[in-house]
Amino acid sequence: MSFASLKVDKLLIGGRLVDAEDRATYDNINPATETSLGVAADASPRDVEAAVDAARTAFDMTSWSTDPAFRSRCLRQLQTALADHAEEFKALSTAEVGLPAQITGSTVDMPVAGIGWVADLLDRYPFSEDYGEGDIEGFASHRWVEREPYGVVGAITPWNQPFQVNLAKVAPALAAGNTVVLKAAPTTPWSAAAIGRLVAERTDIPPGVFNVITSAANDRGEELVTDPRVDLISFTGSTAVGRRIMSLGSATVKKCFLELGGKSANIVLEDADFARAIGMSTFMVCLHGGQGCATLSRLLLPRSRFEEGVELAAQQLSHMRYGDPTVMGNIMGPLNSARHRDRVEAMVERAIAAGGKPVLGGRRPAHLETGYYFEPTLFADMPEDSEIARDEVFGPVLVALPFDDDDDAVRIANDSVFGLSGAVFSGDHERSKALARRVRAGTMIVDGGIYYGHDVPFGGYKQSGIGRETGKLGFEEYLQVKALCEPI
Incomplete structure (x- = not known):
C-alpha cells in the first residue's frame, strides 16, 4: 500500500x-x-x-x-x-x-x-x-x-x-x-x-x-x-x-x-494462571519493540515460584515473532532510530557490566543485518535498585524481580519515580482488585482487563x-x- x-x-x-x-x-x-x-x-x-x-x-x-x-x-x-x-x-x-x-x-x-x-x-x-x-x-x-x-x-x-x-x-x-x-x-x-x-x-x-x-x-x-x-x-x-x-x-x-514515562509492574501472585499473566508482560515488551510508555516491563514473581516464572517468560519471549514490520505476524519491528537503538543497547551493556547476565537476548540480532533491531531480552538477576530495573528502557527488555508476599509486591511496585500503569493477576479476583487499588499508578490491569478506549482517561501518578x-x-x-x- x-x-x-x-x-x-x-x-x-x-x-x-x-x-x-x-x-x-x-x-x-x-x-x-x-x-x-x-x-x-x-x-x-x-x-x-x-x-x-x-x-x-x-x-x-x-x-x-x-x-x-x-x-x-x-x-x-x-x-x-x-x-x-x-x-x-x-x-x-x-x-x-x-x-x-x-x-x-x-x-x-x-x-x-x-x-x-x-x-x-x-x-x-x-x-x-x-x-x-x-x-x-x-x-x-x-x-x-x-x-x-x-x-x-x-x-x-x-x-x-x-x-x-x-x-x-x-x-x-x-x-x-x-x-x-x-x-x-x-x-x-x-x-x-x-x-x-x-x-x-x-x-x-x-x-x-x-x-x-x-x-x-x-x-x-x-x-x-x-x-x-x-x-x-x-x-x-x-x-x-x-x-x-x-x-x-x-x-x-x-x-x-x-x-x-513509565516502568510499570506486573504483579503475578502465586495462585495466578502463570502462562496468561506472564504472557501479558512478554507480549507487551515485544509489541512494537516495547516502545510504549505503559509497557509492563517489570515482572514481579513470587519468590516461591520465581525460577518457574523466569523459565516460562524466557520460553514465551523466544517464540515472539519479530523482524520486517511489513510482514503480517511480526509483532515487533525495528526500534525507531539508530540513536534509540544505541541507547537501549547501552543500558543493557551497563547492566551486564554491573554483573547481570541476560537469561535471553541482550544484543542486536545477527540474522537482521539492516534495520535498528534489538533482541527480546530478559534479566532475572538484577537488584531492585539497578538502573535496568528502575529506569525506563523503552525497548524489548523485561526485568523479573522476586517478592515475598502481597505487601512486598506492592512495595516493589510503588518503589519507583514512575506511576503510569501496572497489572495484578491472581486466581482470586477480589484479591487482585485489592492490590490494584494499592498500586500508585494511573491505570491498572486487573486479571487481564483492557483499559484503552476513547472514553477512558489515561495518565500517570508521580513523574509519569x-x-x-x-x-x-x-x-x-x-x-x-x-x-x-x-x-x-
Missing part, C-alpha cells in the same frame, strides 16, 4: 501548505531499511513564530472558540477524510515509525473513530453550569460556572505512536475551542504533515486554527514552550524532557499537560505525568473554568 497521495513534505501555517523557510528539508529514515523514504520540511524558528502568530490570530479574531456546532462539523469532516485514507496511514506508520503492519489497525482505526467520540461529547457537553443563588451578608447573587478554551495549544508529540497521539491531542483541543500548533517528533514528521494536508484540503477548519510544524531539531518544541502567546503545552514523551518543559514553561506560568488524555477528563484538560455572578 502506497501513501504517496498524502503528500507529506509541507508545513501547514495559517491555512496554507508551505515549504519551510529557505525550502529547508531533511531525510525521513525508514528504521527497517535505514534508507530515506523522502524528505520532510525542516522548520526554522521563524516558521514556528509564524505558526504561533496564525494560531493566536485565529483564536482572538474568529468565532472558532465560540461556535461548538461548527467545531463539531469540522471534526466530523476530518474524521471522514482520515477514514478515507486509513490504509495509507497504516502503511505510513509502518514505513516511518517501524510499527508492525500486524497492529496498525488498532493504532489507526481506533484513533480515527475517537474523533467521532469527541465530536459526540462536544455536541452534548454542558459548557455552563448553574450554581444557584448565594447570599453574602444580605447581598443575593446568582452564580454560575462556564468552561472556556485556553487559547493557543502547543501539542508536542512522540515518535512511538505518532498518529494515535497526534489525534489524542488535536481532536479534544480543537473540540474545546482552542487553536493548535502541532509539533511532530523529528523522526516521524509525515504522520503529522499528512493530517495537516487533509485539514487544509478536506475540512472547513479556518486558517490558523490548526498548524503543523515538522523539523529535524527538537528546539522547535522549546520555542513553543517559551512563546508567551502559547497558553497551554500538551506534551507526550520522556520524563526528562517533561521536566525541562515544566521548567521552561514556568517563565510564563503556562499550563503544562504532560504524559511521560500531570493530567489525563482521552475521555471526558482529557477533553476538559483543554478548558479553563470561569465563575460568574450577577445580582438578584
Whole structure:
C-alpha cells in the first residue's frame, strides 16, 4: 500500500501548505531499511513564530472558540477524510515509525473513530453550569460556572505512536475551542504533515486554527514552550524532557499537560494462571519493540515460584515473532532510530557490566543485518535498585524481580519515580482488585482487563505525568473554568 497521495513534505501555517523557510528539508529514515523514504520540511524558528502568530490570530479574531456546532462539523469532516485514507496511514506508520503492519489497525482505526467520540461529547457537553443563588451578608447573587478554551495549544508529540497521539491531542483541543500548533517528533514528521494536508484540503477548519510544524531539531518544541502567546503545552514523551518543559514553561506560568514515562509492574501472585499473566508482560515488551510508555516491563514473581516464572517468560519471549514490520505476524519491528537503538543497547551493556547476565537476548540480532533491531531480552538477576530495573528502557527488555508476599509486591511496585500503569493477576479476583487499588499508578490491569478506549482517561501518578488524555477528563484538560455572578 502506497501513501504517496498524502503528500507529506509541507508545513501547514495559517491555512496554507508551505515549504519551510529557505525550502529547508531533511531525510525521513525508514528504521527497517535505514534508507530515506523522502524528505520532510525542516522548520526554522521563524516558521514556528509564524505558526504561533496564525494560531493566536485565529483564536482572538474568529468565532472558532465560540461556535461548538461548527467545531463539531469540522471534526466530523476530518474524521471522514482520515477514514478515507486509513490504509495509507497504516502503511505510513509502518514505513516511518517501524510499527508492525500486524497492529496498525488498532493504532489507526481506533484513533480515527475517537474523533467521532469527541465530536459526540462536544455536541452534548454542558459548557455552563448553574450554581444557584448565594447570599453574602444580605447581598443575593446568582452564580454560575462556564468552561472556556485556553487559547493557543502547543501539542508536542512522540515518535512511538505518532498518529494515535497526534489525534489524542488535536481532536479534544480543537473540540474545546482552542487553536493548535502541532509539533511532530523529528523522526516521524509525515504522520503529522499528512493530517495537516487533509485539514487544509478536506475540512472547513479556518486558517490558523490548526498548524503543523515538522523539523529535524527538537528546539522547535522549546520555542513553543517559551512563546508567551502559547497558553497551554500538551506534551507526550520522556520524563526528562517533561521536566525541562515544566521548567521552561514556568517563565510564563503556562499550563503544562504532560504524559511521560513509565516502568510499570506486573504483579503475578502465586495462585495466578502463570502462562496468561506472564504472557501479558512478554507480549507487551515485544509489541512494537516495547516502545510504549505503559509497557509492563517489570515482572514481579513470587519468590516461591520465581525460577518457574523466569523459565516460562524466557520460553514465551523466544517464540515472539519479530523482524520486517511489513510482514503480517511480526509483532515487533525495528526500534525507531539508530540513536534509540544505541541507547537501549547501552543500558543493557551497563547492566551486564554491573554483573547481570541476560537469561535471553541482550544484543542486536545477527540474522537482521539492516534495520535498528534489538533482541527480546530478559534479566532475572538484577537488584531492585539497578538502573535496568528502575529506569525506563523503552525497548524489548523485561526485568523479573522476586517478592515475598502481597505487601512486598506492592512495595516493589510503588518503589519507583514512575506511576503510569501496572497489572495484578491472581486466581482470586477480589484479591487482585485489592492490590490494584494499592498500586500508585494511573491505570491498572486487573486479571487481564483492557483499559484503552476513547472514553477512558489515561495518565500517570508521580513523574509519569500531570493530567489525563482521552475521555471526558482529557477533553476538559483543554478548558479553563470561569465563575460568574450577577445580582438578584
